[in-house]
Amino acid sequence: MDWLQVIVLAVVQGVTEFLPISSSAHLILVPVLTAWDDQGLAFDVALHLGSLAAVILYFRHEILRMVFSSVDALTGKGVNEDAKLALWVVVATLPVCIIGFLGRDLIAGHMRSTLIIGISLIAFGLLLGYADWKNRGSRSEYHMRMKDVMIIGFAQALALIPGTSRSGITITAALLLGMSREGAARFSFLLSIPVIVLAGGLEAVGLVSSPEPIDWPAMIVGTLLSGISAYLCIHYFLVVIKKLGMQPFVVYRVLFGAWLLWFFHF
Template sequence: MWDLLKAVALGTIQGLTEFLPISSSAHLRIFPELFGWGDPGAAFTAVIQIGTELAVLIYFRKDIWSIGTAWVKSIFKPEFRGTLETRMGWYIIIGSLPIVILGVLLKDLIERDFRNLWITGTALIVLGVVLGIADRFSRAEKPIKKLSLRDAVLMGLAQAMALIPGVSRSGATISMGRFLGFEREAATRFAFLLAIPAVVGAGLFELKEIPHGENTYGWAPTITATVVSFVVGYAAIAWLLRYVSTRSYTPFVIYRVLLGTATLALLWAGVLTS
């Protein structure tokens, strides 16, 4: 029963933080340690992210359907090959390759060394500053229809940095999108779509580790956390897209720096252990 209650809390944290540029993996690493629950593990973290990605699939179902059908048609019908939807399909596939390749090659580092809280705290601060600079100095003029293959590759490389807890998948991708001159909403929307193959793939890949890995929960808590993350995550998507259409990322930058600084201070004081 206690594990299920913890799973509800962790699922809520995942749902609230997955789409905000503040790093869900950092929160799932820091807060359980702060509460004395220990590290839930990379497998648990990856699997419950399936819940938030299911929220993305439902929220963007019309976009995903139009992109998917146009991409499939383009294989057989040349007239579909130049459309925005077909190009978006290729951009999502190609942009996903860096995180997939590095995720497989660096699996042991991701599950062990990268989960060090000193790294997490530092990443929160550094990428928070990067996000702030990108948002402040971006020309912010390009809509998503201006996305090119070069943009997709660069944003995909940025997304791959999220293999380090504290970076934030959406934060890294959005930062690169802003550096490339995209509007906040355009950068955020593509970041959400780009994350789908990587997050779902990682979650399915780690399913086999749930009953066996160290510092992980069993199936019942994992499923509970996944369902909760879906419900909370769906609400977070709608809120964030409304927010970024009129406001800056400054509050998230401040929060990242404060959380990263607090994490490093608690590590230095011995309250947290890395």
Template sequence: MSWLQTFVLAIIQGLTEFLPVSSSAHLILPSQLLGWEDQGLAFDVAVHIGTLFAVIWYYRHKLMDMTRGALSGARTRTINPDLRLALLIAWATLPAVVVGFLGKDLIAEHTRSVAVIASSTLVFGVLLWVSDVIGRREMTLMGIGLGVATLVGLAQMLALIPGTSRSGVTITAALLLGLRRDDAANLSFLMSIPLILGAIVLMSFDLAQAEQIFTLAQLLVASVVAGVVAYLTIGFFIALVTRLGMLPFVIYRLALGLLLVAFFL
């Protein structure tokens, strides 16, 4: 593949990994509109490594707090607020990990059509708007409990359907459960860390058998570009939704879904 494809696909991945707009919906557009071949497994691993480092670096202070909380909790045998948050995030991650591991082949076989992606983009775009309108926006990240973590974790399973958007569906659930907009995003992004790491590990098992269509230099550049774009996107998104809410992304999702329906169905 060309360097142009490398940059375009890396930027798309960096932008859409954390915005509630569905990366799968966007990654089919270059192939459909420009005739590009699938980017391949090695590219997916490279850009996911970039976005993983981006979210870890953005939340480095919170992650350090949770690490210190875990060490302190182990030493004193008590549950402090930071350890509690870490345990809740781990708990919320489990449903998607289990379902993704057991059903990834079935999901890939039956849900990767343009029709599914377009429908999910539209339906979950509407749900994002509804959650933003009716959500109480009173709860903080440190105030979540086991019930909230469980329900957001169950909602995250729906992200295995292409077009849903992992960040979109978890933010939707968090808003419906009463979290503030910024902390709904913070919870979603912190939950992405173990999931992205798990996805990298799973994809790496099949990497040796995958066809390589990018050079090592292209993969390294793609990883860096995706990481930088993802880091900037996280800060931009949280600042924007704090001021304007989810409506800009709802409008964008509806327009994208209708575009997919008009051109590809």
């Protein structure tokens, strides 16, 4: 890979991983709009590693509290709100794991079309806009019930449909349940940790048996750029939604989805 390809792919991955605008919709354009060869499995793993490092670093204090509180809960020292939040993250991850495993062949073989991506961008974008306009609750990620967690978890499984956006659909569900914008976004970001670990782990397993050579300089730079762009994305996204809400992202999704449909199908 040349360095322009490394930079573009890393930044696109880092930014779109956490914004509610669908990473799959953006990454599908790269081979269409450029003459670049496929970046390879090793580079995909590196990009996921960068995104994972960013979200862990950003939420390091919350994660440490969740880990220590979970250990205390398991050793009989009581369950506090951090231990409960850790449990909610695990529970909400189960639906996407089960549905993703059972439906992986269908998703990989029949749903990665620009038609589905374009429609998903528009439909789920409008749903996000409705949720942000209709429900402006005040509950944080620490004030959820089991019912809320299960609904958000099954909503996350919808992100297996390309163009939906994992962060977009989980934030939408959380807003409809009466959570605040910040609480919905923060819980969505915490949910990304096990999902990225699982996705990156599956790619890493495939990498072990892959004969392709590893371009270590590109891997290192890609990881760093993906991580930096993802960290900045998380930080500024939380700032923007306090002032402007989700509507700018809704407008972007609808326009982008319409452009995809026009460009590929009309």
